[in-house]
Amino acid sequence: MQPMKVPTALAARFPKLRRGKTDGPVGVTAPVRADRRTKNLTKRLKPGDIAVIDHVDIDRVSAEALVACGVSAVLNVASSISGRYPNLGPQLLVEAGIPLVDDVDPEVFTRVQEGEVLRLENGVLLRGDEVVAKGVEQDAQSIEAAMIEARAGLSVQLEAFAANTMEYLKRERELLIDGVGVPDIATEIEGRHVLIVVRGYHYREDIAALRSYIREYRPVMIGVDGGADALLEAGYRPDIIVGDFDSVSDKALACGAELVVHAYRDGRAPGLKRLSDLGHEAIVFPATGTSEDVAMMLADDAGASLIVAVGTHATLEEFLDKGRAGMASTFLTRLRVGSKLIDAKGVSRLYRSRISPWTLLALVAASLLTIVVAAYSSPVGQVYLTFLAARWENFLYSLTGLFS
Incomplete structure (x- = not known):
C-alpha cells in the first residue's frame, strides 16, 4: 500500500499535515469533521480537515466540493465506487492528491468529536495509539480497476x-x-x-x-x-x-x-x-x-x-x-x-483568449510610439507636436499660478 500524500499547498499552510517518511510516521494529522450528508459537511469543513462521510458512489460535484474545501483526506463509511455505474468522484479526489479510505467502520460517527485532531495512517484513524476506525485505502490503480468493472455493468x-x-x-x-x-x-x-x-x-x-x-x-x-x-x-x-x-x-x-x-x-x-x-x-x-x-x-x-x-x-x-x-x-x-x-x-x-492583458498593453504602447515617431518625422507632425507642447506649457503655467 502506498504512503498517503498531502497536497503541497495544504502541507505549506498546515505544518501538522505530515508527509512522507522523513519527519515522523507516514500519514496525516488534522482535525476531523463528520457528517453523513456530504452536502452538509462541506459547509463546515476548513482547509486541512479530515472529512468523514457516508456517501455511496461519490459523484463529481461532491468530490469537487471536497477538493474546493481543501480537505487533507476523506474517509467514507460506504463504498466510493459500488460498481453500479462508473461515477467520477473518487478519481477526481485521488488525482487531487487527497487520500481516500473506503468502507470505514460506521461507528466512526459516534467515536469522533467535531474538530478533534486525529492521525490517519495507512487507512487507520488513530487517537494516539488507540484505533478509532479503519478502512481500505484507495489509490489510482484500485479506482481504475473498480471503474473498469463498473463500465462492464x-x-x-x-x-x-x-x-x-x-x-x-x-x-x-x-x-x-x-x-x-x-x-x-x-x-x-x-x-x-x-x-x-x-x-x-x-x-x-x-x-x-x-x-x-x-x-x-x-x-x-x-x-x-x-x-x-x-x-x-x-x-x-x-x-x-x-x-x-x-x-x-x-x-x-x-x-x-x-x-x-x-x-x-x-x-x-x-x-x-x-x-x-x-x-x-x-x-x-x-x-x-x-x-x-x-x-x-x-x-x-x-x-x-x-x-x-x-x-x-x-x-x-x-x-x-x-x-x-x-x-x-x-x-x-x-x-x-x-x-x-x-x-x-x-x-x-x-474558447479562452490567447492574448494576455500585458500583450495588449504592449501593443497599445507600441502603436502610440509609432504614431509619435511618424508625427515627429513629418513637417505637419512637427507643427502639431509644437502646438501640443505649447498647450502643455500653458496648462503647467496655469496650474502653477493656482498655488503661487
Whole structure:
C-alpha cells in the first residue's frame, strides 16, 4: 500500500499535515469533521480537515466540493465506487492528491468529536495509539480497476434509466406536454433570455466565460439551490431562486429574489418551513423531477426566448454519475424545452483568449510610439507636436499660478 500524500499547498499552510517518511510516521494529522450528508459537511469543513462521510458512489460535484474545501483526506463509511455505474468522484479526489479510505467502520460517527485532531495512517484513524476506525485505502490503480468493472455493468444501468424515463413520462405527461401545474411567477420573463445556474460541473469557469453575454443581454437569473450563492459569488444577484432550499445560504435568501419551493408531488415541501421561519414568502411548485427541471419548466412556461444553462446535467455520463432515478426527468425536460435551451457547459474550455492583458498593453504602447515617431518625422507632425507642447506649457503655467 502506498504512503498517503498531502497536497503541497495544504502541507505549506498546515505544518501538522505530515508527509512522507522523513519527519515522523507516514500519514496525516488534522482535525476531523463528520457528517453523513456530504452536502452538509462541506459547509463546515476548513482547509486541512479530515472529512468523514457516508456517501455511496461519490459523484463529481461532491468530490469537487471536497477538493474546493481543501480537505487533507476523506474517509467514507460506504463504498466510493459500488460498481453500479462508473461515477467520477473518487478519481477526481485521488488525482487531487487527497487520500481516500473506503468502507470505514460506521461507528466512526459516534467515536469522533467535531474538530478533534486525529492521525490517519495507512487507512487507520488513530487517537494516539488507540484505533478509532479503519478502512481500505484507495489509490489510482484500485479506482481504475473498480471503474473498469463498473463500465462492464453499464448496460444494466442504461436499462434502468430507460425504465425510469418511461415511468416519469406516465406520471408527469400533463406537466411535460401541456405545462399543467406550473405556477405563475411575478418576475417578468416573456421574450427575455434566462440564465439558469446550478452549482454543478465547471460552473465557475462557465459563469466567468459568460460575463460579456450577461453584460449585453442582461438575462433573468435563476439560481437552483446553491446556484444562487454561485451567482452572488460571481457578483450577480439572482432574480429567482428555485429548489428545496437545503443548500442555500441565508444571505442568498435575503437578496430580494423571488423564491420557488420545489415540493414533492403530494404537496410536501420540506424547504417551506425554513423559509417560513425566516419570514420569507414563497411559491410552491409540486413536481417529481429535479430542481433544475423545475427551473427550466418555469422559464419555458413564462415565455423565455432563450434559456442558457450553467452547471446542469447534459451528457449521459453526467446523468449516470448523479446516480439518481430522478435524473430521467431532466432528460425529458430538455426534450420539452427544445432548441431554446443552450448549455453553457464547456464554453470556458471551448474558447479562452490567447492574448494576455500585458500583450495588449504592449501593443497599445507600441502603436502610440509609432504614431509619435511618424508625427515627429513629418513637417505637419512637427507643427502639431509644437502646438501640443505649447498647450502643455500653458496648462503647467496655469496650474502653477493656482498655488503661487
